[in-house]
Amino acid sequence: MNIKIKNSSNDPIYLQIKNQIRDAILNGELETDELLPSIRFLAKELRVSVITTKRAYDELEKDGFIHSVQGKGSFVAPQNIELMKERFLKKIETNITEILRYAKLAGMSHDELIEMIKTLESEHAECD
Amino acid sequence: MIALMYKDLVALKKALFLLVIVLFLVGFYTVQQGKVMALPLMFILVPLILIGMLWGSDAKSNVDQYIIPGPNKRRTIVLSRYAFVWIVAVIGAVFAVSLKLFAKDSALPELPWYLIAAAMLFLATVISVIQLPLMYKFGAEKARLIFVALYFIVFAFFSYIGGNKELIASIIDKLISLDSKIIGLAIVGVTLLLNGVSYILSVAIYAKKEF
Amino acid sequence: MxxxxxxxxxxxxxxxxxxxxxxxxxxxxxxxxxxxxxxxxxxxxxxxxxxxxxxxxxxxxxxxxxxxxxxxxxxxxxxxxxxxxxxxxxxxxxxxxxxxxxxxxxxxxxxxxxxxxxxxxxxxxxxxxxxxxxxxxxxxxxxxxxxxxxxxxxxxxxxxxxxxxxxxxxxxxxxxxxxxxxxxxxxxxxxxxxxxxxxxxxxxxxxxxxxxxxxxxLMNQYGIASLSEEQLEELDDMAIVGKRPHQFGVEVMLKRELVPSDFELEKVSIEDIMVYMIKGKRK
Structure with a gap:
């Protein structure tokens, strides 16, 4: 697993770490029950404060991505992919409803909306 | 304690080496001149020189700041200074006594061995133990000045008494009439008292010192 | 513990x-x-x-x-x-x-x-x-x-x-x-x-x-902005930790929670915090 810390990023460092571990779990790079590096080791390797890595792990645990065992370390929690997908779908649904509402207010046509999504998508891809 | 003395010895290894060579040369010269009795007198100077060197080395490296937070009591740090004086004094006494017993030199004063030993212990420590608390209190520079002043006071005192020859004669008469064993004991007693008081004073001063 | x-x-x-x-x-x-x-x-x-x-x-x-x-x-x-x-x-x-x-x-x-x-x-x-x-x-x-x-x-x-x-x-x-x-x-x-x-x-x-x-x-609490004198006037005094005025404006370190959220702030370093705080104390 690679973790990149960008000092120029607007996201706080704990969030950068959290998001990258989360992504690694979601895309299967980290497998269920895999042992994660210890908080202190991660802090040492990334040269960040222990409090930062601890916060990243705490949030990952809160969101159900990992679970910690006292004295043993933190492990990747089993992810219910179906449930996760469903949750994402729901989020997309709510957001699209919102978008449609705004589009109506702005008088945008269906095609214009699709075009906008495509443009943003390609821009986003460049950023990555 | 052992560690502290080890540190002192290696810190001064070059100076000590030089000191030993000088002592040998002086010793050799003294013996050649047929003044064997002057040999033990070197042991009166050595503690003073040692203390001076140790003090200089400590002050230069600021070593107190390193050893006080370490696993030492402040009292032990003071003791390590006194230990050098006492070791040299004991060596001096043993040396003087063995000289008396084995050298059979006519130049040696006709004194019993225990009196020689007692006198050596007294002479080898007295100046150092007066100086040490002064050094702890005022630092080496000021202590030296105070010591010189003290020396003049003592000198003036003796020259005053010196003028009073009858008094001296009577004191000497009294001393001679006393048993030499009692004199020996008295000297040892005074020496112990001086050393003890000096050590306690130094410990008390050093305990309050800030760095 | x-x-x-x-x-x-x-x-x-x-x-x-x-x-x-x-x-x-x-x-x-x-x-x-x-x-x-x-x-x-x-x-x-x-x-x-x-x-x-x-x-x-x-x-x-x-x-x-x-x-x-x-x-x-x-x-x-x-x-x-x-x-x-x-x-x-x-x-x-x-x-x-x-x-x-x-x-x-x-x-x-x-x-x-x-x-x-x-x-x-x-x-x-x-x-x-x-x-x-x-x-x-x-x-x-x-x-x-x-x-x-x-x-x-x-x-x-x-x-x-x-x-x-x-x-x-x-x-x-x-x-x-x-x-x-x-x-x-x-x-x-x-x-x-x-x-x-x-x-x-x-x-x-x-x-x-x-x-x-x-x-x-600490790093999230503060931000640095380059402002004009007029912009500075509009800010809550409490928000200003320290400032460095120069001929062409003023650089200020601000408390993020006391400035409008759309305000553009740059990240601070510990050194910034130290310098601006001491300068702020001097005024």
């Missing part, structure tokens, strides 16, 4: 300078950067911790115990590195090692020391008189880390050293802190290093502790 350092109402007067009263708690397992200008009271605090000076008032507890009650055995748990080595110059590295072996007895770890000496590439038979400042600091650090101490105090130890050596020191501190019972307290006025690894920043100014906070909170 026992704290590494606890200061309660610590006060020390030195001539015109007054340190404290300082209340400060350092939890175990972290690195604390103790920062402030020269003469702010950093070294005085560390000397008080090490019993080189005695407080006028207050209490100092290290590893849960009052420093006044420390025995030589307990002192082995504390390690310290100053800006100089403070050992006689004619000693060689071997002498110094023997000295510490006798000093620390059972607690002394020959292997740890040898590893560090090898890592730093220090000569063993040269007298330390011929060591560079960097080498002296490395030797000091090697000695400090070789007797199993649980609390490491560094007083301006890396100031004035080149960046490569300072970077090595950071690695070593991070290695040390891998044991969660170990704590590091670093005083420094050079901050760029600390920024990377410190968990907490304690800031002392003219003898007073202004704050001790986690570094992450």
């Amino acid at each position: 026992q704290n590494a350092i606890e200061l309660r109402g610590l006060k020390k007067r030195l001539g015109n300078f007054v340190l404290g009263p300082i209340d400060l708690t350092v939890p175990r397992g972290c690195i604390v950067g103790y920062i402030g200008e020269n003469g702010a009271g950093k070294s005085t605090t560390i000397k008080l911790l090490l019993h080189l000076m005695f407080p006028d008032e207050g209490e100092i507890r290290l590893l849960g115990k009052d420093v006044q009650e420390f025995t030589p055995q307990m002192k082995k748990d504390i390690a310290y590195v100053f800006d100089d080595l403070y050992l006689p110059e004619d000693m060689t590295l071997n002498n110094v090692q023997n000295f510490h072996r006798k000093l620390y007895g059972q607690a002394w770890q020959d292997k740890t020391f040898a590893d560090l000496v090898a890592r730093f590439n220090l000569p063993d038979s040269k007298s330390i008189k011929h060591f560079s400042r960097g080498m002296k600091m490395q030797l000091g650090l090697a000695l400090a880390l070789s007797h199993g101490a649980r609390l490491l105090l560094l007083d301006e130890a890396t100031s004035g050293l080149d960046p490569v050596i300072r970077d090595d020191v950071l690695d070593i501190l991070l290695d040390y802190i891998q044991n969660e019972n170990h704590t590091v307290f670093v005083s420094s006025h050079i901050l760029s290093d600390l920024e990377k690894v410190a968990d907490y920043i304690a800031f002392i100014h003219k003898g007073q502790l202004l704050f001790m906070e986690t570094k992450d909170d």
Whole structure:
């Protein structure tokens, strides 16, 4: 697993770490029950404060991505992919409803909306 | 304690080496001149020189700041200074006594061995133990000045008494009439008292010192 | 859970300078950067911790115990590195090692020391008189880390050293802190290093502790903006921590929570925080 810390990023460092571990779990790079590096080791390797890595792990645990065992370390929690997908779908649904509402207010046509999504998508891809 | 003395010895290894060579040369010269009795007198100077060197080395490296937070009591740090004086004094006494017993030199004063030993212990420590608390209190520079002043006071005192020859004669008469064993004991007693008081004073001063 | 350092109402007067009263708690397992200008009271605090000076008032507890009650055995748990080595110059590295072996007895770890000496590439038979400042600091650090101490105090130890050596020191501190019972307290006025690894920043100014906070909170709390005089006028006075006016505008450090959320703020460094806070105090 690679973790990149960008000092120029607007996201706080704990969030950068959290998001990258989360992504690694979601895309299967980290497998269920895999042992994660210890908080202190991660802090040492990334040269960040222990409090930062601890916060990243705490949030990952809160969101159900990992679970910690006292004295043993933190492990990747089993992810219910179906449930996760469903949750994402729901989020997309709510957001699209919102978008449609705004589009109506702005008088945008269906095609214009699709075009906008495509443009943003390609821009986003460049950023990555 | 052992560690502290080890540190002192290696810190001064070059100076000590030089000191030993000088002592040998002086010793050799003294013996050649047929003044064997002057040999033990070197042991009166050595503690003073040692203390001076140790003090200089400590002050230069600021070593107190390193050893006080370490696993030492402040009292032990003071003791390590006194230990050098006492070791040299004991060596001096043993040396003087063995000289008396084995050298059979006519130049040696006709004194019993225990009196020689007692006198050596007294002479080898007295100046150092007066100086040490002064050094702890005022630092080496000021202590030296105070010591010189003290020396003049003592000198003036003796020259005053010196003028009073009858008094001296009577004191000497009294001393001679006393048993030499009692004199020996008295000297040892005074020496112990001086050393003890000096050590306690130094410990008390050093305990309050800030760095 | 026992704290590494606890200061309660610590006060020390030195001539015109007054340190404290300082209340400060350092939890175990972290690195604390103790920062402030020269003469702010950093070294005085560390000397008080090490019993080189005695407080006028207050209490100092290290590893849960009052420093006044420390025995030589307990002192082995504390390690310290100053800006100089403070050992006689004619000693060689071997002498110094023997000295510490006798000093620390059972607690002394020959292997740890040898590893560090090898890592730093220090000569063993040269007298330390011929060591560079960097080498002296490395030797000091090697000695400090070789007797199993649980609390490491560094007083301006890396100031004035080149960046490569300072970077090595950071690695070593991070290695040390891998044991969660170990704590590091670093005083420094050079901050760029600390920024990377410190968990907490304690800031002392003219003898007073202004704050001790986690570094992450601190960095998120403030932001820097370049403004015109007019823009500055519109801001809440409370939001302004410090400013640097120049001919073409003004640079300000602001409290993020007190400015509108659409306000564009740049990230701050610890150095910014220190500089702007001190400048803010001056006005």
